[in-house]
Amino acid sequence: MMNKNTDFDVVIVGAGMVGATLACGLALKMPQLKIAVVDAFAPKLDWDENSFDIRVSAITRASQKLFRSIGAWENITRQRVSPYRDMFVWDAGGNGELHFDSADMGESDLGHIIENRVIVKALNQRMHDIENITLFCPAQLQKMEFNETQVVLTLSDQSRLTAKLIVGADGTQSWVRGQADIAVKGWDFDQAALVTTVKTEKYHQDTAWQRFLATGPLAFLPLAEGYSSIVWSTSPEEAKRLMLLSAGEFAAELEQAFDCKLGKVESVAERAVFPLRLFETLHYIQPRLALVGDAAHTIHPLAGQGVNLGLADTASLIAVIHSAISARKDIGSVAVLRQYERWRRADNRSMLVAMDGLKRLFGSELVAVKSIRNAGLNMVNQLTPLKNLIMQQAMGTTAID
Numbered sequence: 001m002m003n004k005n006t007d008f009d010v011v012i013v014g015a016g017m018v019g020a021t022l023a024c025g026l027a028l029k030m031p032q033l034k035i036a037v038v039d040a041f042a043p044k045l046d047w048d049e050n051s052f053d054i055r056v057s058a059i060t061r062a063s064q065k066l067f068r069s070i071g072a073w074e075n076i077t078r079q080r081v082s083p084y085r086d087m088f089v090w091d092a093g094g095n096g097e098l099h100f101d102s103a104d105m106g107e108s109d110l111g112h113i114i115e116n117r118v119i120v121k122a123l124n125q126r127m128h129d130i131e132n133i134t135l136f137c138p139a140q141l142q143k144m145e146f147n148e149t150q151v152v153l154t155l156s157d158q159s160r161l162t163a164k165l166i167v168g169a170d171g172t173q174s175w176v177r178g179q180a181d182i183a184v185k186g187w188d189f190d191q192a193a194l195v196t197t198v199k200t201e202k203y204h205q206d207t208a209w210q211r212f213l214a215t216g217p218l219a220f221l222p223l224a225e226g227y228s229s230i231v232w233s234t235s236p237e238e239a240k241r242l243m244l245l246s247a248g249e250f251a252a253e254l255e256q257a258f259d260c261k262l263g264k265v266e267s268v269a270e271r272a273v274f275p276l277r278l279f280e281t282l283h284y285i286q287p288r289l290a291l292v293g294d295a296a297h298t299i300h301p302l303a304g305q306g307v308n309l310g311l312a313d314t315a316s317l318i319a320v321i322h323s324a325i326s327a328r329k330d331i332g333s334v335a336v337l338r339q340y341e342r343w344r345r346a347d348n349r350s351m352l353v354a355m356d357g358l359k360r361l362f363g364s365e366l367v368a369v370k371s372i373r374n375a376g377l378n379m380v381n382q383l384t385p386l387k388n389l390i391m392q393q394a395m396g397t398t399a400i401d
């Protein structure tokens with residue numbers, strides 16, 4: 001590490017799906033830029049191919065296009081992806097249902113369910129291939145300081161990285177955000193997501209299924225060979241109880257909660273619980289600093305949009321930096337970074353508010369609310385233009401084109 005050049009144009013903290021995509025996008029579009037990427041952990045690049053990653057993401061068509069543009073999509077598909085062609089949403093508290101079919105949009109699929117480790121591995125290989133990216137992984141961050149022209153980052157081995165701009169892509173607990181003292185505004189959520197992988201008796205039909213229970217949404221996302229990835233959002237206490245059940249007891253409860261839509265749950269892999277948060281930062285930027293992805297905004301996974309919003313952030317930031325460089329402007333100046341903040345805040349805010357509204361609408365046991373949401377679901381299902389608009393939003397085709 002001591003031999004590495006320590007003077008950069010951009011330092012990105014966090015080599016997750018968002019940070020790594022940003023690094024590749026910036027480095028390819030502007031080969032004259034020197035990019036450093038720092039992550040506290042080295043990525044896991046080997047695993048048992050017979051298992052599935054417990055964490056998966058529904059990747060929209062817009063995010064797929066972005067991965068393709070940085071040369072990562074082929075590598076992702078070479079590993080393993082599962083296209084989903086339909087989405088079926090229904091309410092446990094009534095007869096409301098909503099069905100989206102990619103064929104109605106003249107598309108072959110609505111997006112892909114992809115294991116997070118597959119995406120991270122492809123991006124990591126891409127970062128290694130690109131000459132103007134220098135990786136510091138694993139490396140521990142110690143200090144972040146600013147002067148008029150630079151940010152100075154000190155690592156725990158006392159090496160120093162300087163840059164014109166630092167980007168915090170270090171997730172929901174962002175160290176960069178904390179050091180910069182940027183406050184977050186959150187909604188009280190009190191929910192956790194239990195995730196696991198199951199094999200069901202009936203084939204999932206390449207459909208992303210979601211049932212709204214009073215305790216929160218339960219999703220079955222289609223994986224290869226008839227497996228499904230489960231995201232069961234519920235109260236933290238209920239998640240804890242579900243974790244303590246034997247595999248057989250858990251499978252029986254899952255079948256019930258899912259209305260036996262895919263028949264018996266035949267096998268259950270390891271289970272894990274993630275706390276769910278919903279917040280956005282009061283500012284996405286400061287002089288010489290920008291936040292992207294979960295560091296800037298974290299949403300409920302019910303619409304499968306979290307990483308897609310983060311990837312849209314990267315597309316915007318790349319475009320803003322590119323036009324600043326072309327105009328010979330300082331890429332760390334507030335005047336430049338403000339364009340990124342304005343661009344992304346509006347989109348991210350509307351998704352955050354929509355997620356909060358949906359969560360409250362479907363979390364209510366009030367009879368009046370239940371009948372409104374059932375009628376609403378059925379109405380949307382019959383209104384083709386509105387349905388198409390929602391589908392475009394879900395596919396991300398209104399976001400990054």
Ligand SMILES: Cc1cc2nc3c(=O)[nH]c(=O)nc-3n(C[C@H](O)[C@H](O)[C@H](O)COP(=O)(O)OP(=O)(O)OC[C@H]3O[C@@H](n4cnc5c(N)ncnc54)[C@H](O)[C@@H]3O)c2cc1C
Pocket residue numbers: 013014015016017018019038039040041056057058059139141169170171172173174175193195231274275292293294295301303304305306307308309310
């Ligand atoms: C249960 C669940 C299901 C989800 N399903 C979906 C879905 O279907 N579709 C979707 O779009 N989104 C989904 N999401 C959201 C999605 O997972 C996140 O939005 C996404 O992972 C955020 O990516 P990121 O790169 O911003 O942050 P992360 O993935 O959190 O990456 C942050 C990176 O920063 C590094 N880091 C952290 N701290 C430091 C530090 N101090 N120093 C250096 N490096 C550091 C980490 O090691 C990591 O590599 C889901 C979330 C949950 C909880």
